[in-house]
Amino acid sequence: MWTSLPTALLAFLFLSDPAAARYQRRTITIEACDTTATVVRTSSAGGEFHEKVLASSTPPVVVMSTMTVVPMPVGTFGGVVYSGVSTGTGIPAGIFYSGAASGLGLPSGIFWSGYATGTGSGSPRPTGGVGGNRTHHHPLPVNSTSSVLPIFSLHDTSSFSKQTSIASSSAALSTYIPSPFSSITLKPSSTFVSVTTSKSRSTSTPSTSTSTTSLTSTSATATATPIPFLRGVNLGGWLVLEKWMDSDAFTGAFSNAADQYTFDSISGASSALETHWSTYFTESDIQSLAATGINALRIPIGYWAYNNTGTPYITGADAYLDKAITWARNAGMYVWVDCHGSPGSQNGFDNSGHAGSVNWQTSSNLAASISVLETMAKKYGSLEYADVVVGLEMTNEPISYGNNHFSVTQSWAQEAYTAVKAQVENPGLVVVMHDAFQGATAWTDVAQTLINGGKKTFGIDTHLYQLYTDADNALTQSEHISKACGWSTDLAISNAVMPTYIGEFSAATNVCVNPDGSTTAGTSCSVDGCQCQSGNFDDLNDAMVKQMRMFVEAQLDVFEASSSGYFMWAAKGPGGWGFLNGIEKGVIPNPVTSRKYSSQCSGLVKRESKGWRRWFW
Ligand SMILES: *[C@@H]1O[C@H](CO)[C@@H](O)[C@H](O)[C@H]1NC(C)=O
Ligand SMILES: *[C@@H]1O[C@H](CO)[C@@H](O)[C@H](O)[C@H]1NC(C)=O
Ligand SMILES: *[C@@H]1O[C@H](CO)[C@@H](O)[C@H](O)[C@H]1NC(C)=O
Numbered sequence: 001m002w003t004s005l006p007t008a009l010l011a012f013l014f015l016s017d018p019a020a021a022r023y024q025r026r027t028i029t030i031e032a033c034d035t036t037a038t039v040v041r042t043s044s045a046g047g048e049f050h051e052k053v054l055a056s057s058t059p060p061v062v063v064m065s066t067m068t069v070v071p072m073p074v075g076t077f078g079g080v081v082y083s084g085v086s087t088g089t090g091i092p093a094g095i096f097y098s099g100a101a102s103g104l105g106l107p108s109g110i111f112w113s114g115y116a117t118g119t120g121s122g123s124p125r126p127t128g129g130v131g132g133n134r135t136h137h138h139p140l141p142v143n144s145t146s147s148v149l150p151i152f153s154l155h156d157t158s159s160f161s162k163q164t165s166i167a168s169s170s171a172a173l174s175t176y177i178p179s180p181f182s183s184i185t186l187k188p189s190s191t192f193v194s195v196t197t198s199k200s201r202s203t204s205t206p207s208t209s210t211s212t213t214s215l216t217s218t219s220a221t222a223t224a225t226p227i228p229f230l231r232g233v234n235l236g237g238w239l240v241l242e243k244w245m246d247s248d249a250f251t252g253a254f255s256n257a258a259d260q261y262t263f264d265s266i267s268g269a270s271s272a273l274e275t276h277w278s279t280y281f282t283e284s285d286i287q288s289l290a291a292t293g294i295n296a297l298r299i300p301i302g303y304w305a306y307n308n309t310g311t312p313y314i315t316g317a318d319a320y321l322d323k324a325i326t327w328a329r330n331a332g333m334y335v336w337v338d339c340h341g342s343p344g345s346q347n348g349f350d351n352s353g354h355a356g357s358v359n360w361q362t363s364s365n366l367a368a369s370i371s372v373l374e375t376m377a378k379k380y381g382s383l384e385y386a387d388v389v390v391g392l393e394m395t396n397e398p399i400s401y402g403n404n405h406f407s408v409t410q411s412w413a414q415e416a417y418t419a420v421k422a423q424v425e426n427p428g429l430v431v432v433m434h435d436a437f438q439g440a441t442a443w444t445d446v447a448q449t450l451i452n453g454g455k456k457t458f459g460i461d462t463h464l465y466q467l468y469t470d471a472d473n474a475l476t477q478s479e480h481i482s483k484a485c486g487w488s489t490d491l492a493i494s495n496a497v498m499p500t501y502i503g504e505f506s507a508a509t510n511v512c513v514n515p516d517g518s519t520t521a522g523t524s525c526s527v528d529g530c531q532c533q534s535g536n537f538d539d540l541n542d543a544m545v546k547q548m549r550m551f552v553e554a555q556l557d558v559f560e561a562s563s564s565g566y567f568m569w570a571a572k573g574p575g576g577w578g579f580l581n582g583i584e585k586g587v588i589p590n591p592v593t594s595r596k597y598s599s600q601c602s603g604l605v606k607r608e609s610k611g612w613r614r615w616f617w
Contacts, residue, residue, distance in 0.1 A: 037186060039179045227390045227428065227499075230334060230565025231592050232296030233289060233579045234504060235324065237570060238280050239301045239317040240340045242351055245573055249276040260302060260341070261354035265312040277320045280572070283327040285580070289571060290331040292583055293591035297328055298503055298567040300340030300396065302353045303372040313353065325380075329388045336391035336432070336567070337380045338503070343368040346398035358403045360395075366408075369395065370416045374423050377431075381424025392420065393432040393461060393503070400436045409436045410446055417450050417458055430459040430499055437463075440494035447498035459564070460494060461503035464555070467510050477511045477519040477547045481554045485601030491562035492605035502559050504569040507552045507587050508576030509533060513543045537575035540585065548576060548587040554600040556592065561604040 237245035241260045250257055254272060257263035264273070286297070301321050304313030321337065328335045341353035344365035348358040359365060373394055380389045394416045400406040413433045420431050435443055440462040450458040464487060466472040466480050475483065494500040512525035512532035520527075523534040531544050540548075559566040568588075571579045582588035589595060 037184050039184050227334070227430065227564075228295065229560070230296040230336070230390070230501065230567070231294055232298055232334075232336070232565060232567035233294055234298045234300065234338075234567050234570040235281055236300060236573060239277065239299065239305070239320060240351060240353060241276070244350075245570065245577070246276070246280075248280065249273075259350040259353060259355045261312060264314045270314055270316075273314055273316065277317065281320075281324065283323075283330070285571065286324070286327040286331050286333070288580060290333055292588075293593055294333070294579075296334040296336060296390070296565065296567065297324065297571075298336040298338050298391075298393070299324055300338045300351075302341035303339055303343055303369065304341070304353065306372045306375045307368070325385065325388055333388075334390045335388050336393060336503075337376060337389060338393040338396060338432075339369075339373060339376060340393075340396045342395045342398075343372070346395050346404070348399070348402075349397065351396070358399065360398065361404050361408050361412075366412050369412075370419050373416055373420050377420040377423035381420070381426050381429045383425045386426035386428070389426070389429065391430045391432050391459065391501075392424075393434065394420065396434050396461075396503075397463065398434065398436045400438055404436075406436055406438055406442075410443075414446060414450060421457070427455065428457065430457050432459040432461050432501065432503070434503065435460055435462045439490060440500050441490050444494060444497040451498065456499055459499035459501060461501050462491075462494075463504040463569075464502050465504070465506060465508075467508055473510045474521045475509070475511075476521055477509060477513070477551060480509045480511070480551055481600055484551065484555045484558055485604070488558045488562040488601065488604045491558065492607050495563050495607040499564040501564055502566040504567060505555055505559075506569050506573070506577050507548045507582055509548075509551060511547065513541075513547050515543070517543055517546075519547055533576060537578075537581065537585070545586050548582075549589070550597045550600065552582070552588050553595050553597050556589070557595075557598075557601055558604060560593075562607050564607065 236242065241249055241263055243250050243258060249263070249272065253266055253268060254263055257266060263269055289297070299321055301317055302313065304311055305315055305317040305321070308315050325335050340351060342360050342365070344359035344362060345352040345354045345356070346358065346360040348354075348356055360369070373392070377392060379385070380392055394413065398404055398409050400409065417431050417433070424431075433443065433446075440460045443460045447456075447458050447460065464484075466475070466483060472480075472483075491500055491502075510523050510533065511519045511521060512523075512530050513519050514525070514527045515529040520530075523532050525532055531541050533540070533544060533548065556566070568579045570577060572581075573579070574581075576582070576587070579588060583590050
C-alpha cells in the first residue's frame with residue numbers, strides 16, 4: 001500500500017510537480033475480499049498523470065462481482081478513465097463537462113468504453129454525473145491472483161494526449177511509484193467466492209471464508225455465496241398457524257381457535273404446538289422438496305417467537321426455524337426468513353397471527369417491529385448463517401387501507417431496512433419487503449434511495465394470485481394464463497432496480513373444465529361431465545390436471561424469465577395450494593424446471609441482463 005511510504009516523500013512527489021496541485025485528492029474504493037490493492041502513478045508528462053490500480057489476492061479467487069471506484073470529483077481539470085483499453089487510440093465514448101449542463105465549457109473528463117475503438121459493449125463504464133463522483137465497475141478476471149485494473153488518468157484536457165503502452169505484467173509495474181493523487185480503501189464484498197475455501201453446500205459446514213484477509217481498512221472477512229435464482233416453496237402453516245391449512249392442529253380443544261393468537265390462549269397450547277412443530281415438517285420433507293429441484297425455502301415465523309411480552313403468544317418456534325435452516329443446509333438449499341406476523345397485526349388476517357383489527361401502524365408497534373427485526377437480523381444475518389440464509393423479510397402483506405397507510409409503510413420499510421442492515425454481518429443478505437399489495441414497481445424509488453448505487457440488498461416480494469377479485473374469478477383458464485404472461489413486464493422493470501421475488505403464488509384458480517377441454521370461470525358448472533377446481537383435489541380429472549399444470553408452467557416461465565425467484569404457497573397446502581400434493585398429482589412439473597407445455601407466453605421480458613444479476617449472482 002502506498003500509505004506505507006513516508007509522508008515526506010509523498011509530499012515531495014506531489015510538490016515537485018506543480019501541475020499536480022490542480023488535482024483534488026480522491027479515494028478509490030475497492031469492493032472485494034482478500035484483496036490487496038495499490039494505486040500507482042505511472043507517468044507524468046505535459047499535464048498528464050496516469051494511475052493504475054494493482055490488485056492481488058492470495059489464494060486465487062473467483063470474483064463474481066465488481067470493483068467499485070469512487071474516483072475524483074470532477075473539477076476544472078477532469079479525469080480520463082480508460083477502461084480496458086490498450087492504447088487509448090480510440091474515439092472517446094463519453095465526455096464529462098464540469099459546470100454547464102449543456103456541455104459548454106471545458107471537458108472535465110473523457111472515458112473510453114471497450115477497446116481501441118471505444119465501441120465495445122458491456123465494458124466497464126464510469127457512472128455518475130457532472131461534478132459528482134464516478135463509479136466504475138470492473139470484474140477481476142476469474143481465478144486471478146493479480147490484476148491491473150483500468151488506468152485512471154488525470155488530464156489537463158486542454159492538452160489532452162493519449163495514454164500509451166500500459167504494462168500489464170507485475171514486473172513492469174514494480175517500477176511505478178505510489179500515486180500521490182489517490183488513496184485506496186478496501187471494503188468487503190459479498191459477491192465473491194474463494195474457490196479454495198468454498199465447501200460443497202451439501203456438507204453442513206458453512207462456506208464462509210477461512211482464508212486470511214489482507215483488508216487493512218476493515219475487519220470484515222465475509223465471503224458469502226452468490227445468490228442463485230431461487231426456486232422455492234413456503235413452509236406455510238408451520239410456525240405460524242393458519243386454520244385452513246392446519247387440520248391436524250385445530251382439533252379437539254383447539255377446534256374453536258381461529259388463529260395463532262386464540263390457539264395460544266387455550267390451555268395446553270404449548271404441548272400441542274410442540275407436537276405440530278415437530279411433526280408437520282421434518283427433514284425428510286425438506287429432502288423431498290430438494291429432490292424436485294426446489295432450492296429455497298421461505299419460512300414464515302411470527303415476531304412473538306423473539307419477543308412475546310404482553311401477549312398470549314407462545315415462544316419456541318425459532319428453535320424449529322433453526323432446525324429447518326440446518327436441514328436446508330444439509331440439502332444444499334437456501335432459506336429466506338420471513339417475519340410473517342408483526343406487532344399489532346399488519347393486515348388483520350389470520351396469517352399475521354391475529355385475525356381482526358389492524359393496529360400495526362402505531363408508533364410503539366412500528367418501533368417494536370423494528371426491534372424484533374434487529375434481533376432476527378443479528379442472528380440470521382451473521383456469518384454463521386451466511387452460506388444458507390439469503391433473505392430476511394421484514395413483514396408480510398401489510399394492507400394499504402383502513403388503519404394502514406402506504407406512505408407510512410414505505411417510510412417504515414426504509415427505517416427498518418437501515419436498522420436491519422446495521423445488525424447484519426453478511427453483506428449479501430437481501431432484506432426483503434412485501435410490496436403492500438401496491439405492486440413491485442411502486443417500490444423502485446424506495447429501492448433506489450436505499451441502494452444508492454451500492455449492492456442490491458433491498459429486495460421486494462410480490463404475491464401473485466388470481467382468485468381474490470371478481471375480475472379474476474371471471475376468467476377462463478386461458479385468460480388466467482394470458483394474465484400471468486403479462487406479469488413479465490413489471491417484474492423485469494422492478495427486477496432491474498431491485499431483486500424481485502414472487503414470495504407467494506399458487507396453482508389455484510376458480511375455473512371449471514368441460515369434457516372437450518374448454519374452461520369456464522367459477523366454482524360450479526352445468527355441462528355434462530364438467531368438473532370444477534373447487535372440488536376434491538384427489539378427484540380432479542386429467543383435463544383439470546392439465547389446465548392447472550399449464551397455468552403453473554406459464555407462471556414459472558414468467559418468473560424464471562423476469563424475476564429473481566419464486567416461492568409457491570405452500571409446501572403442504574391443501575388442493576391447488578399444495579406443492580407436494582401438486583407434484584404427486586402432476587399439477588406441478590417435476591423437476592420444477594421441466595415443461596410439458598413450453599412457450600405458452602410470447603415476448604417474455606428478460607430480467608436485467610447487464611445489471612445486478614451479473615454483479616450479484
Ligand atoms: C463524492 O464522494 C465523497 C466521498 O464519499 C462524498 O463526500 C461526496 O459527497 C460525494 N459527492 C457527490 C456529489 O456525491
Ligand atoms: C477456477 O479455479 C477452479 C479451481 O481450480 C476451477 O475449477 C475453475 O474451473 C476455474 N475457473 C476458470 C474460469 O478458470
Ligand atoms: C419486548 O417487547 C416489549 C414490548 O414491545 C418491549 O418493551 C421490550 O423492550 C422488548 N424486549 C426486548 C428484549 O427487546
